[in-house]
Amino acid sequence: MQDRQLYQQILGIGAPWLVSRVELDLAAEEVHVYLGHEETATFRCPECGEVCPLQDHQPERTWRHLDTCQYRTLLHAELPPTRCKAHGVRVVRIPWAEPYGRFTALFERLVIDWLQAASQQAVADRVGLSWDEVHGIMERAVKRGLARREAEPIPHIGVDEKSFRKRHRYVTVVSDIDRGRVLYVATDRKQKSLDGFWPTLSEEQLASIEGVAMDMWEPYVNSTQQHLPNAEEKIVFDKFHVAKHLGEAVDKVRRREHKELRAEGDERLKGTKYDWLKGRDKFDEKGWRAFCRLRRSHLKTSRAWAMREQAMKLWDYSYRGAAENHFRWWYRWATHSRLKPMIDKAKMLKTHLKNILTYLTHPITNALSESLNSKIQWVKYTARGFRNQANFKTAIYFHCGGLDLLPAI
Ligand SMILES: [Zn+2]
Numbered sequence: 322m323q324d325r326q327l328y329q330q331i332l333g334i335g336a337p338w339l340v341s342r343v344e345l346d347l348a349a350e351e352v353h354v355y356l357g358h359e360e361t362a363t364f365r366c367p368e369c370g371e372v373c374p375l376q377d378h379q380p381e382r383t384w385r386h387l388d389t390c391q392y393r394t395l396l397h398a399e400l401p402p403t404r405c406k407a408h409g410v411r412v413v414r415i416p417w418a419e420p421y422g423r424f425t426a427l428f429e430r431l432v433i434d435w436l437q438a439a440s441q442q443a444v445a446d447r448v449g450l451s452w453d454e455v456h457g458i459m460e461r462a463v464k465r466g467l468a469r470r471e472a473e474p475i476p477h478i479g480v481d482e483k484s485f486r487k488r489h490r491y492v493t494v495v496s497d498i499d500r501g502r503v504l505y506v507a508t509d510r511k512q513k514s515l516d517g518f519w520p521t522l523s524e525e526q527l528a529s530i531e532g533v534a535m536d537m538w539e540p541y542v543n544s545t546q547q548h549l550p551n552a553e554e555k556i557v558f559d560k561f562h563v564a565k566h567l568g569e570a571v572d573k574v575r576r577r578e579h580k581e582l583r584a585e586g587d588e589r590l591k592g593t594k595y596d597w598l599k600g601r602d603k604f605d606e607k608g609w610r611a612f613c614r615l616r617r618s619h620l621k622t623s624r625a626w627a628m629r630e631q632a633m634k635l636w637d638y639s640y641r642g643a644a645e646n647h648f649r650w651w652y653r654w655a656t657h658s659r660l661k662p663m664i665d666k667a668k669m670l671k672t673h674l675k676n677i678l679t680y681l682t683h684p685i686t687n688a689l690s691e692s693l694n695s696k697i698q699w700v701k702y703t704a705r706g707f708r709n710q711a712n713f714k715t716a717i718y719f720h721c722g723g724l725d726l727l728p729a730i
Pocket of ligand 1: 366367368369370371405406407408409
């Protein structure tokens with residue numbers, strides 16, 4: 322029969338497997354392809370490869386395959402189990418699908434490719450599967466990819482939190498800064514969230530870590546100190562996180578001062594919140610000149626702003642001693658400023674200074690690479706369909722893990 326040969330070729334199926342019959346169900350718009358094997362075929366134990374006698378065939382199984390001419394195409398076969406002396410009864414390995422899969426490898430490849438570019442719901446609608454079925458393909462792809470990972474050296478890692486769905490629900494994300502990929506995702510942002518990461522590394526990988534960028538967040542610090550040798554020389558508190566803290570302090574000073582000025586009918590600080598927080602490059606010429614005039618008008622907020630600018634110069638130094646001198650000078654200025662928010666932050670920076678200055682040895686920050694960040698945004702954007710964090714984590718690994726996701730066959 323011609324259609325049998327045609328399907329044998331399309332499916333790329335060779336001896337001992339053959340297409341025994343093809344049925345076309347016009348009403349249901351389905352093609353059913355029945356596979357069998359030659360009577361004299363020998364099969365090998367999937368575990369050790371020994372040629373083994375066969376058991377009775379198992380009940381028929383069905384796999385969804387790529388559509389043929391827009392007809393849903395299903396493969397059917399009864400698989401023979403082998404009886405191995407060493408491994409007992411095992412179902413034979415088949416060339417069109419992974420063990421226990423309900424889709425052919427080619428079909429899974431198609432879904433995985435589409436998932437890179439479209440949401441799970443869009444892919445589910447397109448191929449006529451449920452959201453859960455598509456997510457199952459994604460989960461298997463991630464499992465496959467994680468199992469294939471090699472224990473490469475990872476000199477620079479970043480530990481960060483990402484909010485999930487509602488505020489105050491977090492996942493911890495560990496990334497490989499040099500390769501721009503996510504290594505590990507865990508629920509919450511507690512010490513035990515990060516504790517789970519370290520055992521996933523080989524001893525050599527652990528020894529290869531030179532710097533760990535993170536926020537000044539005690540649970541992460543504690544976990545790193547407990548698991549990473551010489552952690553005190555490797556933890557690098559993130560520059561942008563420090564900048565954010567100082568920005569918050571500047572804003573507090575501004576709010577209080579604005580209230581005081583307003584009581585005297587002075588509206589100078591009205592609507593200036595973001596001017597004090599954004600960088601020079603975010604102003605146009607006219608805006609910058611106006612801001613400079615405001616800054617020169619003897620405001621407490623101007624002083625707080627200048628303190629923040631000076632503190633950020635710490636990251637420009639090459640030598641630790643010079644940076645420490647700069648900090649001592651800055652610290653005295655800030656703590657004598659009589660601006661409470663600045664005094665508080667200055668004390669916080671002093672406590673953490675040692676691991677802020679590790680930046681001079683390991684110039685790393687927690688700012689994810691552009692492409693990784695946009696992928697995480699994409700995952701968050703399409704996360705509306707995620708009922709739980711497990712699904713969210715799977716999607717982060719899928720899109721950001723740099724994994725080899727496709728079935729091997
Ligand atoms: Zn065996």
